[in-house]
Amino acid sequence: MPLLGETVSASPRFEYLFHPRSIAVVGVSTDFSRVGPGRMYVEALLGSGFKGKIYPVGRSGGQVFDLRVYPALKDIPGSVDYVISAIPASETPRLVKDCAAKGVKTVHMFTAGFGEIAAKNGKKLEDEVASLARRSGIRLIGPNCMGIFCPDTGLSFELSLPRRSGSIGFVSQSGGNAIQAVREAQTKNLYFSKIISYGNAADLDECDFLDYLTDDPGTKIITAYIEGFEDGERFKNVIRRAARAKPLVVYKGGTSAGGRRAASSHTGAIAGSEIVWESFLKQVGAVQVYSLDEVLDMAVLFNYLTPPKGKAVGIIGIGGGNSVLAADACAREGLTAPLLPSAIRRRLEAIYSSEAGGSFRNPVDMYFAKFNLAHETVRAVADSPGIDLIIVHMTIGWSPKNDVDLAKKHVELLTGICGEVKKPVVVALRPFGPAKYTDATADAEAALFEAGFPVFFSVASAARAINRYVDYYQRRKRSR
Template sequence: MRKVGKNQVLDHFQEIDRLWRPRAIAVVGLSDKLGNMGQMFAIALKNQGFKGPLVGVNPGAEVKSLPSVRRLQEFEGPLDHIIICVPAREIEGVIRDAVEKGVRCAAMFTSGFSEEGHEEGRRLEERIAAIAREGGLRLIGPNCMGLHYPPRGLSFRPDMPAAWGRAAMTSQSGGMALSTLMNCAERGVPLGKVVSYGNECDLTAQDFIRYFADDPETDRIVMYIEGTKNGPELIQAMIAAGRKKPLIVCKGGRTSVGTRAAASHTGALAGSREIWQAAFRQAGARVAGSIDELVDLIEAEERMEKPQGRGLAVLTISGGFGVFATDVAAEHGFSVPQFSDATRTAMAKFINFPGTSVKNPLDMAAAIFFQGDHVPIYAPLGQDPNIDAVLVLLSIEYIHLIEGFGPLDPVSFTKWFLEQMFKGLRAAGKPAAFVFFESVKQAQRLEYVKLIRDSGFPVFPTVERAMKALAEKVGNR
């Protein structure tokens, strides 16, 4: 419990929850100068449709782009959230003004603190944290982007997506938060609440993880982390959250040189790789090694049920693709077992063209195009005890091979063919994912990829990325 006013005491969830619903926002350090970073935040809030009063604060000049005041105290009415874009030397005064005004939360874009590695920055960070703590003001940052939550018009860049979903994210890096937000929106699996928290001089990653674990608007928790100032507390928060919701983690600073970069980025203590790996295992986290893998895991979590085991059916239109995929699957701890006798017998009624094979991988060759109904082919997989998941391998130069079979429009035919495949995979009822290789005709390929995703299946550009996502989805071997 925490006292936040003369007569008001809030528990941890209530205190964090109200940060996402400010009644009014001020951008401190806003000016009309070209390149002013306060303008970026102000435009971002306008573009996301923030409904409450939005004001600029500049002690030295009137601001034309927004209603403005010279000090926070001049604003009439409650002011719940401020975004600070002033030099580090001015921030202590802003924090004192915010406490006097009764502001709930300050997100500090300002940098120049402990991440610089000098004593002066560290002490300044400690002073503003002490002032805020004494005055009941919560701080995000410094050296951060703050909050993104489209339903309440919160964001930190003008081009952020308005779509939102049910995966929340804590990110020590503003850039990683931005890229993950944009990539997820592009794939049709937008994030929900996102916080970029930087140096965490007050509110920490564990504060937000604990909140997201209990948040009814959050189904999955995504983390980008470089280090921490309180390892045991963070690990306990991750373990507790992992028992309630899927936890997806990307760790920066895994090597000695990465550790140094993390320290200069956010002042974080990165810790040993082994300690972090053990913590992630304890929390049952899915672990990504890059931003591509992070978004892959988010997509797999959104669009795919967890396979009950590691038996994989590979459906392909190229025998070579199938051989390669089998190797990659094995490297990720999966087997590509033979189909049961019942499955082979049922499939053989339909897969009987020259060049085809009723084995696993299922090399359908040209036969894949001439089935009016895919349900009888794939449905037997649902009853096959050897199969836990299905991986489909596609490439546009093979799909458009239909151009050689008569006066058919390859695009219309491919869309029809994919719809038949979707029906067959749904009839099978096993978790399924697609690999659509990047080769030629990229614009057309992306149209097909969108169709697959819109139909509820995850799509990956390589077998390696698909198998990494599936392996993390299944869990420890």
């Protein structure tokens, strides 16, 4: 919930949320035989290279990871900027009072059991804690959330997340989705500037964080997973401003009856209906998507691909059946595959020294044994005046003898043309069957991303993302 009367951007103020000099994690148990979220946070901060002071706090005292565990917040010798709460909900009002006494600026409440539970006292407790914080000038993140991930300063909520920083900001009402996104993005050579999992949003909410990312120079692409919001007018203004400033990809959760029920159990959110969101997001120029995979597919395009001028795609791959399927999938997702001009077809026929012209009309079938011609094929299709972009589709696992090597060779040839071809090139790459092809595909994917190609799981998912991507730039052009 915003502070009363707060409708303008407040992002400069919020910079400090991401740069605490000292963090106390309250609720750290030294009993390693039990799952301990407090200990997990201490470990994550240590592992992520947080450079400030880390103070574990727990009744038992003792040590964790060679750090002294303080019995209470007040026992910490230095000042504390930021507190992570991993204690039971009933003890949090007392904690907020202690934080006020200690001069803490930010409290992140991992603690759950507030407005998201059915019992009425949950919401009451949440209001009490928020009100206590407000009166003490403390800003709350959460409760019931994973908090902040900011690789630059070593703020993290999971030991295994990459320490590398990137250009994607992610405002995620769900911590689980945030973690999944980071892990999956890593395989696409995509990294995050800041992620905020904000849960019940008792104080700081999606609007505050979207506003922050809108003004954050380190964030080039804003992505958001949102289950609900409090103040419709403010939310619309914030979304509008964000979409004007940067590519904004929104995944709205809780669009179905079951989803709304889950959202209210999850973060206490009251989710709007899908139709209203669709038209609103379209109107302001945000990209709406319908799964976490689609969030990342859009991030891949915004990160890797020069915007194509239109939706006319040249489709290149191996196999007659595959070519049919690729063309059909493109059409279903809103792209067109125009006939290549005769000059280009003749050039392709010459490359393949073939009398047959049938496979070079678009889609282009490279044939199984002609992988060494991928290079020239892509260049020829890119030279077609009517083609806006190229999709190269590859299936790994077709032939047991050649496929892993073939994939490597393909990838070498493709990475070799990067920068030479003037049209945007996208790769659809997937394995079939046994695990070794999955592994070979992962290697090929990594090499292609490294070389700067956007890679997708299927032609259909590539085409769906490209359709939205071209729409995005065409709308921006019109609205200028």
